[in-house]
Amino acid sequence: MMVGDLPYKELARRLAGAGLRLRTGPVVSRIRSRLxxxxxxxxxxxxNHTIEDEDGFADFxxxxxxxxxxxxxxxxxxxxxFDGALPFLPLPAPQAFAMLEWGLNWxxxxxxxxxxxxxxxxxxxxxxxxxxxGPPGSGKxxxxxxxxxxxxxxxxxxxxxxxLASGSVVPLTRPVSLKNASIDAIRRFxxxxxxxxxxxxxxKGSVAHMKPPTESAHRAxxxxxxxxxxxxxxxRGAAARLERLSKAQAFMQLADNAFNYDVHGRRGFELxxxxxxxxxxxxxxxxxxxxxxxxxxxxxxxx
Amino acid sequence: xxxxxxxxxxxxxxxxxxWREWDGEFVVRDERSGSTHHLGPLAGRVxxxxxxxxxxxxxxxxxxxxxxxxxxxxxxxxRAAIDAVLxxxxxxxxxxxxxx
Numbered sequence: 001m002m003v004g005d006l007p008y009k010e011l012a013r014r015l016a017g018a019g020l021r022l023r024t025g026p027v028v029s030r031i032r033s034r035l036x037x038x039x040x041x042x043x044x045x046x047x048n049h050t051i052e053d054e055d056g057f058a059d060f061x062x063x064x065x066x067x068x069x070x071x072x073x074x075x076x077x078x079x080x081x082f083d084g085a086l087p088f089l090p091l092p093a094p095q096a097f098a099m100l101e102w103g104l105n106w107x108x109x110x111x112x113x114x115x116x117x118x119x120x121x122x123x124x125x126x127x128x129x130x131x132x133x134g135p136p137g138s139g140k141x142x143x144x145x146x147x148x149x150x151x152x153x154x155x156x157x158x159x160x161x162x163x164l165a166s167g168s169v170v171p172l173t174r175p176v177s178l179k180n181a182s183i184d185a186i187r188r189f190x191x192x193x194x195x196x197x198x199x200x201x202x203x204k205g206s207v208a209h210m211k212p213p214t215e216s217a218h219r220a221x222x223x224x225x226x227x228x229x230x231x232x233x234x235x236r237g238a239a240a241r242l243e244r245l246s247k248a249q250a251f252m253q254l255a256d257n258a259f260n261y262d263v264h265g266r267r268g269f270e271l272x273x274x275x276x277x278x279x280x281x282x283x284x285x286x287x288x289x290x291x292x293x294x295x296x297x298x299x300x301x302x303x
Numbered sequence: 304x305x306x307x308x309x310x311x312x313x314x315x316x317x318x319x320x321x322w323r324e325w326d327g328e329f330v331v332r333d334e335r336s337g338s339t340h341h342l343g344p345l346a347g348r349v350x351x352x353x354x355x356x357x358x359x360x361x362x363x364x365x366x367x368x369x370x371x372x373x374x375x376x377x378x379x380x381x382r383a384a385i386d387a388v389l390x391x392x393x394x395x396x397x398x399x400x401x402x403x
Contacts, residue, residue, distance in 0.1 A: 265334065
């Protein structure tokens with residue numbers, strides 16, 4: 001059953017009760033919340049995601065809850081619960097859905113060590129994956145959103161999970177987090193994209209999430225072998241420019257952007273080296289999606 | 304042992320190193336420290352010489368084993384470049400040195 005198959009009231013009831021067991025790629029999270037922003041966000045962004053049986057296993061038990069204090073009435077705040085613990089400081093209530101997303105990212109990046117996890121967007125075309133590693137602000141989410149609006153399959157906006165045995169990217173198909181000017185950039189570039197309501201004054205500025213394309217959600221069990229690595233850098237007004245990057249530089253960028261490279265020791269080194277060996281590596285500067293997306297469409301047409 | 308005797312350089316055991324080379328550039332992981340380093344062509348080749356040596360190697364011997372015998376006029380600059388590489392390796396814990 002998909003989230004979208006549930007009537008809205010039933011979805012709200014499950015989230016408020018024992019929790020909704022939501023599958024995102026290889027990860028199952030039991031999500032609890034009574035907050036309307038969370039119910040709305042899950043209904044919108046995860047409509048095409050699978051709900052697992054209520055009594056089954058969950059990798060993470062999380063919740064977004066209102067703390068029991070007077071702040072419930074004056075500038076209300078919300079907390080992220082993880083297995084009964086509160087790993088983060090509270091945030092303003094309007095940021096409830098964003099907090100769920102950030103919390104789920106934290107769960108994966110800190111616990112899913114069966115993968116080598118790179119801070120990278122990942123998209124796929126014709127069975128080949130493009131990795132877009134980079135720190136916040138590099139423009140990877142914007143570029144990712146642009147590409148998936150033009151036929152690329154979303155593997156992940158934020159966390160590329162590399163299978164330790166094969167080096168393939170395991171999809172973690174979740175909403176794309178857009179910040180600040182990227183929100184309007186995507187609205188212009190892809191008016192059909194479904195965006196949730198922006199929330200303002202977060203630590204990242206204004207944030208809005210984009211619903212994953214339906215096909216990407218439905219193909220969340222199809223891995224893809226990395227074929228290209230591009231380090232994006234957004235520069236206002238810059239022409240799109242794709243330049244070769246040495247494989248050694250690409251390796252160091254992947255390692256620097258990996259959350260758990262050190263956890264995997266020699267195995268992690270060999271895995272990243274294999275990924276780099278079979279990938280074309282680039283530095284990519286861009287100033288607009290209109291220029292940027294055709295560049296990657298062109299390299300995807302090459303054998 | 305004399306202070307004037309040549310300094311011999313040796314690498315950490317080859318089993319403690321993982322490395323890959325692409326187009327003359329290297330990445331090297333020191334399994335003991337967990338650190339990974341990006342090496343340019345000269346540094347990568349010097350490390351290879353040390354990893355393949357069965358004992359300590361002097362700088363003139365490294366120059367010889369690299370197979371790029373410089374012109375006599377360029378030799379001081381060449382040795383200075385290798386000295387700089389070895390000093391950096393020593394700082395990173397990839398090599399040690401002893402007097403012959």
